[in-house]
Amino acid sequence: MSDPIIELKDTKLHYKIGNAVSAMMGLSTTVKAVDGVSFSLRKGESVGLLGESGCGKTSMGRILVRLEEITGGSARFEGDEIGDLKGSDLQRFRSRSQMIFQNPFDAVNPRYSIRKTLEEPLANAKISRSTWHQRIIDALDLVGLGDPEQFLERYPHQLSGGQLQRVVMARALILEPDFVVADEPVSMLDVSVRAGVLNVFRDVRDRLGLTAIYISHDLALVRYVCERTIVMYLGKIMEDGPTEDIVHDPLHPYSQALVAAVPTPHVDQSHDPLPIGGGAPDPRNPPSGCVFRDRCPRAQLRCADEVPQPRRIGTRLVACHFASV
Amino acid sequence: MDAPLLSVKDVSIAYKVGALDIVAVSNARFDVPQGSIVGLVGESGCGKTTMARALTRVIADNARIKAGQMQFAGQDIVSLSEKDMNSLRWRDIAFIPQSAMNSLDPVYRVEYQIVEVLRDRGGLSKSAARKRAVELFEMVGIDPGRLRDFPHQFSGGMRQRAAIALALALEPKLVVADEPVTALDVIIQRQILDQLRSLQRELGLSVIMVTHDISVVAYICDRTVVMYAGKVVEDCDTATLLNEPLHPYTMGLKNAFPDLHSAGTGILTPIAGSPPDLANPPPGCRFAARCPFATDQCRVEEPMLTEDAPGHFVACHRAVEAAALREEAKQPGTWGTAA
Numbered sequence: 001m002s003d004p005i006i007e008l009k010d011t012k013l014h015y016k017i018g019n020a021v022s023a024m025m026g027l028s029t030t031v032k033a034v035d036g037v038s039f040s041l042r043k044g045e046s047v048g049l050l051g052e053s054g055c056g057k058t059s060m061g062r063i064l065v066r067l068e069e070i071t072g073g074s075a076r077f078e079g080d081e082i083g084d085l086k087g088s089d090l091q092r093f094r095s096r097s098q099m100i101f102q103n104p105f106d107a108v109n110p111r112y113s114i115r116k117t118l119e120e121p122l123a124n125a126k127i128s129r130s131t132w133h134q135r136i137i138d139a140l141d142l143v144g145l146g147d148p149e150q151f152l153e154r155y156p157h158q159l160s161g162g163q164l165q166r167v168v169m170a171r172a173l174i175l176e177p178d179f180v181v182a183d184e185p186v187s188m189l190d191v192s193v194r195a196g197v198l199n200v201f202r203d204v205r206d207r208l209g210l211t212a213i214y215i216s217h218d219l220a221l222v223r224y225v226c227e228r229t230i231v232m233y234l235g236k237i238m239e240d241g242p243t244e245d246i247v248h249d250p251l252h253p254y255s256q257a258l259v260a261a262v263p264t265p266h267v268d269q270s271h272d273p274l275p276i277g278g279g280a281p282d283p284r285n286p287p288s289g290c291v292f293r294d295r296c297p298r299a300q301l302r303c304a305d306e307v308p309q310p311r312r313i314g315t316r317l318v319a320c321h322f323a324s325v
Numbered sequence: 326m327d328a329p330l331l332s333v334k335d336v337s338i339a340y341k342v343g344a345l346d347i348v349a350v351s352n353a354r355f356d357v358p359q360g361s362i363v364g365l366v367g368e369s370g371c372g373k374t375t376m377a378r379a380l381t382r383v384i385a386d387n388a389r390i391k392a393g394q395m396q397f398a399g400q401d402i403v404s405l406s407e408k409d410m411n412s413l414r415w416r417d418i419a420f421i422p423q424s425a426m427n428s429l430d431p432v433y434r435v436e437y438q439i440v441e442v443l444r445d446r447g448g449l450s451k452s453a454a455r456k457r458a459v460e461l462f463e464m465v466g467i468d469p470g471r472l473r474d475f476p477h478q479f480s481g482g483m484r485q486r487a488a489i490a491l492a493l494a495l496e497p498k499l500v501v502a503d504e505p506v507t508a509l510d511v512i513i514q515r516q517i518l519d520q521l522r523s524l525q526r527e528l529g530l531s532v533i534m535v536t537h538d539i540s541v542v543a544y545i546c547d548r549t550v551v552m553y554a555g556k557v558v559e560d561c562d563t564a565t566l567l568n569e570p571l572h573p574y575t576m577g578l579k580n581a582f583p584d585l586h587s588a589g590t591g592i593l594t595p596i597a598g599s600p601p602d603l604a605n606p607p608p609g610c611r612f613a614a615r616c617p618f619a620t621d622q623c624r625v626e627e628p629m630l631t632e633d634a635p636g637h638f639v640a641c642h643r644a645v646e647a648a649a650l651r652e653e654a655k656q657p658g659t660w661g662t663a664a
Contacts, residue, residue: 052510053481160599190368191537195581196595217510220583224593247585261515262585263540267564269586271519271544279482279513 004040005078005179005211006064011037012072013059017284029284033059035235036073038310043178046205046212048222048243050258051232054283057215060232061181064213065099066090077179095125098172100182104164108156108171114140115152118171125175139170142207144200162193166200173204180205183215198224219262223247231255234283234291241316251313251323253296290320298322329356330531331380331499336393336403338375340385347603349375351555353393354630355638357499357548362525362532364546364563366539366578370600372555377501377535381420382410398498415446419492421485423504428488429476435487436472439494447495461490465520482513489521496528503535518545539582543567551575554600554611557630561637571639571647573616576654594657610642617659618643618650 013034034056041047049057062068063075066082075082077093085093101107108117118136127135140148143166156164165185172180182201186194202225205212214225222229222243229243231252239252250256257276263269276295281287287294293303302321310317314325338350350372357363365373378384380395382402395402398417402410414420422428430438436458443454459469465486476484485505492500505521506514522545525532534546542549542563549566551559551574559572570576580594598615601607610628613619622642630640643650653659 052512162595162599191539191578192368192581192596193599194595195593196597198593199595218583219511220585223585224583257512259585261511263515263518263538263544264584264586265539265543265567265579265582266584266586267543267567269544273519274512274515276512277516279480279510 003079005043006041007076007079008040008074009038009076010073011063011070011075013056013063013068014071031283032235032286033283034063034070037232037235037237038073039230039237039240041211041213043211044209045228046214046226048226048229049213049215049232050217050219050222050229052217052280054234054280055232056235057232058183059235061099061183061213061215064179065097065181066093067099091125095121095175096177097179098175098177098181100165100169100172100180100185102184103188104161104168105156105188107168108164110156113153113155114159114167117156117167118174121171121175127175135174136170139174140167142173142204143167143170144196144203145170160193161189162197165189165197169197169200169204173208176208177210179211179213181213181215184217185214186221187216187218201225219247219258231258234280234286236291237310237317237319238292239316239318240310241314241318245315249325251316251318251325252292252320253298253323254292257295327359330359330398331357331533332394332396333376333380334394334396336376336379336395337391338372338379338384339389339391340375341387341389342604345604348391348606349388349555349603350379351606352630353552353555353557355550355557355560357531357533360525360529360531361547362522362534362545364542364549365533365535365552366537366542366549367552368537368600370554370603371552373535373552374503376552377503377533378420380499380501380533381414381418383414383420415442415492415497416495417497418499418501419495419497421488421492421500421502421505423507428491429484431476434473434475435479439472439487439491442491442494457494458490461494462487464493464524465490466516481509482517485509485513485517486520489517489524493524493528493530497530499531499533500525501533501535504537505534506541507536507538514541521545539567539578551578554606555603556611556640557638558612558641559639560630561639565637569647570651571633571637571644572612572641573618573643573650573654574612576651577615577660580654580657580660592657594660597661610640617661618653 011034015031015033017029017031049060051057063070069083119132122132137148145151145166186197216222226243229246230237231239233254239255246255250259257274261274275297278295289305290303290308293299308319308321310319333353333355336353337348340347340349353376367373379390390403439458440454443449443457458472462469462472467483467486506517546563549563550557553574559575577596583593596615601611609624609626613623628640628642630638633639633644
């Protein structure tokens with residue numbers, strides 16, 4: 001097996017919240033957005049980061065493209081600690097790892113034409129100006145915007161959401177990165193155009209052999225794009241394994257609830273009550289032991305005392321004292 | 326069969342934008358049977374939210390109901406005086422917005438807001454209103470101890486539950502819910518849908534559920550109305566809509582939607598192109614430019630909404646060939662490449 005391109009070991013991202021006054025009053029506190037996460041990605045692998053809002057999946061993605069600096073543990077890209085990269089190494093890293101954002105209309109400058117939007121990364125990476133035009137055309141072509149010339153002088157508001165998200169993808173791909181983080185790239189798009197953007201994402205990834213992280217709260221979408229899924233809850237990994245296995249036979253009680261909660265486009269679907277209630281607890285004050293225990297139907301005393309460490313069960317890693325096949 | 330609770334007939338709603346009249350809803354027609362949940366589905370800009378809001382007559386300043394009737398329990402909502410309409414709101418027709426933050430005032434405690442509605446609209450005394458507020462919170466599954474909280478102290482799911490409690494406060498006959506679960510996480514989403522459904526059954530409510538999500542429709546709606554570019558294109562019971570759609574747009578939507586419990590992941594097929602500009606709608610069928618089955622007739626002559634089978638309405642010239650078109654629609658090649 002090849003060396004991992006991405007390697008996380010006990011990675012932490014803790015935010016301090018509150019101000020000087022609240023600190024004096026003893027109210028200042030820490031939010032553990034990412035709390036002791038370990039996993040690695042091989043070159044060409046696609047992983048879905050799945051979880052509800054506030055589970056740390058977006059923070060995780062931002063760490064990997066160095067939009068956030070970790071506060072503990074280690075996060076490496078091809079063996080180098082991402083947070084230690086400097087100068088030309090950092091510059092190289094910036095062009096090799098890219099992010100695709102959720103809302104394309106927020107991700108571009110409305111006053112830049114599509115040409116200028118795509119020129120910016122080329123200028124930043126000091127690419128020879130004579131090649132720009134061809135690279136822009138190639139990138140637009142790659143994301144399925146046929147007849148690319150017609151888009152160059154247009155502005156973001158003149159494009160549909162689906163077209164603009166393709167431009168955002170083209171911008172992420174124009175420097176030929178090795179690694180891409182896509183953060184809910186289709187959640188703002190209409191259903192009829194979503195499929196097109198997802199297909200382009202899959203297609204480009206396979207053609208370029210990209211390593212990819214796909215962040216989503218929607219297991220059906222993750223399943224469409226990624227062969228492997230990592231389920232997160234309150235900053236921790238609950239389950240990590242092949243997507244099909246998680247969809248058909250989730251092992252962690254949280255994954256089980258997530259799978260059961262997803263409605264399907266069929267009338268004859270289960271309407272059984274969910275095995276869990278409530279919403280995620282306040283991240284400033286998570287439960288002791290297993291962070292999921294206060295919603296877990298299988299929780300025992302042990303779950304309050306002892307943080308479950310990920311265990312290998314068959315094809316998967318599961319962080320639960322009681323999970324079994 | 327009983328008369329429907331609500332009968333929307335040929336309603337057109339236009340927005341005035343500069344010198345332009347943009348018709349967001351055009352000749353909409355559908356019924357809401359007594360005690361049922363009806364889904365109003367379509368993509369952004371299809372007119373579903375405008376249509377839903379028009380039922381409470383709370384629409385934008387530049388919007389106007391230009392034509393049609395909305396028969397609700399023997400009265401026409403369109404022609405009611407503002408005073409009569411006002412007495413209908415909350416008491417007979419209640420609204421649940423997409424973002425519950427928008428229906429709760431951030432500077433007042435939640436209890437005050439519910440009590441206010443009960444006293445002002447329901448004529449309850451202060452103490453009776455407080456008692457009712459506790460009942461309502463219990464009904465939607467929030468600890469009544471949280472009544473004294475401000476809206477920002479609630480989680481997204483709790484706010485949505487509070488908005489449902491507020492909507493149900495005066496036991497309306499019809500609840501219009503605009504994407505009530507879209508902003509919520511999947512587990513909370515499911516809990517809210519389950520709650521809404523059990524309340525609907527318990528209280529014998531009728532619900533109009535505006536959504537873009539076919540899975541939500543499949544999960545909860547008895548009937549479904551599909552809108553496209555301001556028009557109702559198909560309207561029937563949800564099972565038939567999903568299993569034997571007559572309109573090519575409905576067929577296309579199904580192909581574009583991922584299904585978690587399918588055997589394999591297959592290939593999702595987008596519908597190429599985008600909806601027409603409503604400031605300048607094309608002649609003929611509005612879906613023709615994106616429809617793989619469009620003929621010359623479709624491009625010039627607008628299809629009318631007709632009852633193809635009992636209770637199954639569709640606006641498509643080729644509806645009689647639907648069985649064959651459904652087979653063709655399943656082939657990804659049919660839908661061309663997306664722009």
